[in-house]
Amino acid sequence: MRAIGTLAHRLAILVYIAFALFPLFWLVKVSVTPNDLLYSEGIRLWPSRTTFEHFRFVLAHSDFPLFFRNSLIVSLATAFAATTLAGFAGYALSRFAFRGKLTVSGLLLVTQMFPLVMLVAPIFKLLSPLGLTNSLTGLVVVYVAFNVPFACFLMQSFFDGIPRDLEEAAMIDGASRFGAFRQIILPLTLPGIAATVGFVFTAAWSEMIFALMLISSNEKATFPVGLLSFVSKFSVDFGQMMAAGVLALIPACLFFLLIQRYLVQGLTAGAVKG
Amino acid sequence: MATIDIRSVSKAYGGHAPVLTDIDLSIRDGEFIVLVGPSGCGKSTLLRMIAGLEAISAGTIAIGGRVVNDLAPKARDIAMVFQSYALYPHMTVAENMTYSLRLKKTPRATVAEKLEAASRKLGLDAFLARKPKALSGGQRQRVAMGRAIVRAPKAFLFDEPLSNLDARLREQMRAEIRKLHAGLGATSIYVTHDQVEAMTLADRIVAMHGGIIQQVGSPLDLYDRPANLFVAGFIGSPGMNFLPGRWDAGARAVRLSDDSALPVERAIDLPDGSAVTVGVRPEHVGLGGDGGLAAAVDLVEPTGHGIILHLRLQDQPFKALTTDRRYLTPQESVRVTMPADRLHLFDGNGDRIA
Known part of the structure; x- marks a missing residue:
């Protein structure tokens, strides 16, 4: 009984963390998505191809x-x-x-x-x-x-x-x-x-x-x-x-x-x- | 070491009833004074005023002949042991004990020497590098004492230092404080609400109630000749029994509510028929025999050392303490006797008569 309680407790925390951090994840995901894939791939958790081009541009130009x-x-x-x-x-x-x-x-x-x-x-x-x-x-x-x-x-x-x-x-x-x-x-x-x-x-x-x-x-x-x-x-x-x-x-x-x-x-x- | 003179000291917080009224007390060099009383009697406030943590509303306090009213605590050269120990949690035991010396820029060698002497005296050698949270309650208590000892101050102030310890440890520390005092001979003021601590530690006890000193005297003075009903009831455990009555000058006895007479041997100068209160300590009450007054047993409390009997005497609660292991049961009736030379008499104002 106690083990189940602990498990449920951990699970609840995990769900909460996932919920709270998801926008941050999305931020990272979009930042590494090449422009040509941004609108063409639909909603995916991770783009099929990643790029650091955006970072380079932001820092340099x-x-x-x-x-x-x-x-x-x-x-x-x-x-x-x-x-x-x-x-x-x-x-x-x-x-x-x-x-x-x-x-x-x-x-x-x-x-x-x-x-x-x-x-x-x-x-x-x-x-x-x-x-x-x-x-x-x-x-x-x-x-x-x-x-x-x-x-x-x-x-x-x-x-x-x-x-x-x-x-x-x-x-x-x-x-x-x-x-x-x-x-x-x-x-x-x-x-x-x-x-x-x-x-x-x-x-x-x-x-x-x-x-x-x-x-x-x-x-x-x-x-x-x-x-x-x-x-x-x-x-x-x-x-x-x-x-x-x-x-x-x-x-x-x-x-x-x-x-x-x-x-x-x-x-x-x-x-x-x- | 120093004398402490308290002259007509009062304390009031703006607009409220005074916490302390007209306190006069002379403490001799090297004396161990215990301020005792129920909570709210002003004993801690008085101690804090001596320490400089509370302002003095009226009167003067002098330590070693110098009036300290306007001196900051640090300029008074006193040490204080707090009920909570107040150890600095981020410092080790050694740092805690030497904080005051380091503030005074004492040479390092002297600091080490004093730390060594104090820690040996208190048996703290093995714990010097520890933080307070890694110590037991008794050890923390010792560090708090050590912090006071290393300074060799003019006076030690103790604010209920043992009330956070369990009974056995408290008994042990009590004896150690007494021994420490005998060794150091420092003027000490000790605040407690525990009358046993007061009795066992004090050279003189100052019993306080309602911001007023009720009686000052040696422990046995207060026990044998309490000045008033408050002291009589506060000192001694179980507490003194009180019975209301009227003075019968002709019979030289006190008439209790059922008209039974308690003869009093001493010469007493009271008008016939004045209201008096008779006090008798539970340990002086005699049980059994033919004479005396009838009482019913309410409750039997064996303590191992003896038995505390809770009785009802003329519809008043009444306690008796006996070391005789006679078997008494609730509802049983028993005859109680009160020896004439053990009776305490108080007048209508509650003050002791003769």
Whole structure:
């Protein structure tokens, strides 16, 4: 009976993974399908002939490497800035009692209630006189502003999970509050920081609306906007678009590979009675 | 090593009823003080105020003659052992124990020396390279103590350090803490809700209730001459029995609700007819014989060492502790006697009389 249960469990997970990953598979499949077979072979799981021509073209003859670089700059800067800010803010929300704490939390929540589209025009109006339109810096500022509230709640919950006793012990042992934060709390929050960085990075990496509205020149475009350049008035070059998409997946995958060991919880086990 | 002087200390959180009211306590150099009381009595708050983890609302706390009210915890030179142990999970046992020394930029050779001495004393030599999660509860407890010992601080603070251990280990650690204190001679303040721990560890016990110190004295003082009903009921296990009555000045006895008289030998200055409460410890109750009061057996609890009898006496719950293995069964009736020199008398306010 138990063996059957385990089997069913595994099977359910497998089905789910297949379902979730299928679009990615399709992306890869189309990216290696030669143009002449794309419409002629009908729906097949794998083309009868594969090619890397699309990849070669995208890397050598399109602006894609530039979009890619822009995206990387924007996403890394956003992830770094948002996580740092959210880390400090989350710690304050988790540990300190101060006047207006509830109001601050409430306002952070309010920022999450509006659809981004509503805010595009006012933000454009704000950034324009500052010279921050058509600029990667402007994009980073906007992304940080939109990601900090959620990242802040995320970090707060990670700090909440670390017993106060630990920093109190450190403070009695001779550390200042900041010293206790840096030497005791921060190392224990690495999984939380990794999760937050990952979340903000992917959000910035795939953001489209602001990138489209705030950036006007090709040199400053990020890759989601760049993908649109494969759509022309009369046709869509699916092969090249998918190849670009596959390439865009690589940094995200690498990134998660890098942080996955911190994402695995259990670092705080043994701090207090287990 | 240092004295600790607590002068009219109060603690209140804005707008709420005070947690601590007007605490006065002088702790001698090298003394082992136990703060005991039920949860919410303010004992942990007082300890945290001494440690510098809670602000002091009023009054002063001085460690070694220096007022520390406005000093950060790190400047007070005290060590604290937490109930949760609060070991740093990402550091090894050795790193945990030497964290404070390394913060003070102690020379490496001195650190190694102190670590070696402390780990030998606590039997932790074999575990120095382990992380806390690879230790048992008792070992973690030792590391927490080791972390305090290596510093040779002015005072040790213990916040219910044994409550997470099982009964046998707790008994063992209790004895070790006592031995450690005898060896180090450091001023120690120990918070617990467990009156057995308080009795066995303390030079002096501070019994607290409702944010107020109820009594300060040696363990046997509190046991033999509890200052009020709270201390009488809190110290001792099973707890003291209480019976309501009226003082009969003529007969020099207490009249219980059924008018039976309990003679009291001491000279007592009370107006005739005042309400009093008589207390008697279960271990002092005599069973059987012809005299005494009639009681019915409710429940029999053998402990191996003796038997705890749950009785009903004049419709009040009443306990007796006997080492006599006589066979009593529920519903059976028994005569109980209370020796006059073992009776505790409390007035209408619950304060001890004579």
